[in-house]
Amino acid sequence: MQTSAKGMTPFLEKISQFNFNTFYTPTTRIICHALVWVFFGSLLFLNFWVELQMPLKSSLLMTMRGTVNNMTVFYLFFYLAVPRIFKSKAWGILLILLSIPLSIYIWLSVNYFQYTVLNYFGIDIHEGPLKGLISRNANQTYGEALNYKNVFGNAMLVIYSFSPPFFVKILFDITRLFNRTIYFQKQTSELELQNLNIEKDFLKAQLNPHFLFNTLNNLYGLVVKKDPSAPDAIISISDMMAYTLYESNTEKVPVEKELDFIKNYFYLERMRYSADKDITLDIAMPDDLEDIMIAPLLSFTFIENAFKYGLKSKNDNFLKININIVNNIFYFAIENNKEKNSKKTTTLGGIGVKNIQKRLKLIYPHNHEILIEDRETSFFVSISINLT
DSSP, X not given: OOOOTTSOOHHHHHHHHOOHHHHSOHHHHHHHHHHHHHHHHXXXXXXXXXXXXXXXXHHHHXXXXXXXXXHHHHHHIIIIIHHHHHHOSSSHHHXXXXXXXXXXXXXXXXXXXXXXXXXXXXXXXOSSTTTTHHHXXXXXXXXXXXXXXXXXXXXXXXXXXXXXXXXXXXXHHHHHHHHHHHHHHHHHHHHHHHHHHHHHHHHHHHHHHHHHHHHHHHHHHHHHTTOTTHHHHHHHHHHHHHHHHTGGGSXXXXXXXXXXXXXXXXXXXXXXXXXXXXXXXXXXXXXXXXXXXXXXXXXXXXXXXXXXXXXXXXSOOEEEEEEEEETTEEEEEEEEEOOTTOOOOGGGTOHHHHHHXXXXXXXXXXXXEEEEEEOSSEEEEEEEEEOO
């Protein structure tokens, strides 16, 4: 599945961009609640009018009665009971279990009081399958209306009655919670990535002067010797500075520019060593790289560390870099020699390497692999990134 730069699918990316709190204002909330009750009320009305073939007035009367029952239970449960249930750490589960039978009792109580009021004003159902329903229920005492036989006998009917709005509310709250989770996840990822870019800029400012100092010394030697490669070295330095200062400040750059930067850096560092040194850079890439983008400077730290910490032994010096791009997958591998049984270098836990690992997790989650091995006589790093 294709993921965005923040590690989200396009669907989750759209969800994260939607600010639920801005949309769900008090006015919008009232409108949404009203529409939901009208919708479920309409379904209840059709049940009485079409299914039970009750007269229009009787159907409206029974619909209003059922809606009032459902609204009472709904608002008492979600806006009075639920906040207290979640505040109670010790009794939360018990309160949730007790809320179900309590909701049934409340529904039946409100139902009984409505029948009593309607009967007091002489309102009843005079025809159809529910003829005389109001007077029959109103003539009972409260205790009779809510005895255990009536409660158990009507439990499923009551649950079926108030279940639809409960389901919609729970689904709505889950959706809102999911939206907030995705939104804050995106905000956190962007903040972390911003902090990592600050670290990256700090590392560039810290590392580049050291590199430039050595390169300028080499360039001075070339100029003194009137070496014909001096102009090429100057152009390489210029291209590198332009890339570092302007191109690499974006989240992603064309992979071709990143490879040009690596070539220029390698060329300038390679000048410091004699031609017989085993220092190689092999790059294999497809002909068309125009549409392929990559996060900048993901391999730069490892290349710089290889030149900085490797190539110091008296014998068997080597530094090998291999870069391949196959089916939009970027493969990078670097290995350099080190003194046998030497202490582990700072490259394993340095700020630069940690920065690279964090950036890979944020920009290419589940789409990258990185392997760092401090071997007995060499240091090896491999990175593979799915750039799609």
